[in-house]
Amino acid sequence: MIRILLAEDDMSMREYLKRALERTGYAVDTADSGISALPLLEKNTYDLLLTDIVMPGMDGIELAQEAAKIASDMRVMFITGFAAVALKNNKTPPNAKVLSKPFHLRDLVLEVDRMFEVGDASGL
Template identity: 50%
Template sequence: MARILLAEDDDNLRPFLARSLENAGHEVLAFSDGDEALPALHAAEFDILISDLVMPGMNGIELARHAREKAPDLPVIFITGFSAVAMEALNTVDGVSKVLSKPFHLNSLVEAVRNALEDRALS
């Protein structure tokens, strides 16, 4: 289905997110923060970026800006436990498909990916 770049600093949550997306048929490359994900972003093509907003080092907004410079039509899904940061993200990064507030059901993430990919295909 899709090749997904996942950046999530929570070591307990990241494997669950990746496994849920893989079980839905996607290929997932998962990283613990934006700094770790950035080289992979530049080295390969991805169909979607899923990133936590608040991470040590490079945050999700910065990572999304790098991603959108490389691929302007790349869908971005943010996940966060901070609603105020989520509102900022919606106003500062073009192409944000969805912001999921933690905690969220894993099916919500799979559905958000499906919707973002469908929207991209229609563009």
């Protein structure tokens, strides 16, 4: 089973995305910040880091950079309402994707499926 770590500071968005991904068969752990995601990355193995870019403390780009030190083969997808931020200083990992808000849950699941070449999100 594909394991995802979702880092999102907005509680309602975090729960909404977690439920959608779990309904389509992904195992999802959540963190409410980049800082709280780090211990999870150190303890567990994840296939995907799904993170908001704009978060207090440690932003999603910094989190992805730290995650790459822990698990260099883990894939990264950023979700953000500020897509241009993701491109600043070319600091995003080369294998990262960016999904701009607003998006439909089906779009999120399709992008995750594409990353792992699985299933279809027609049930959403």
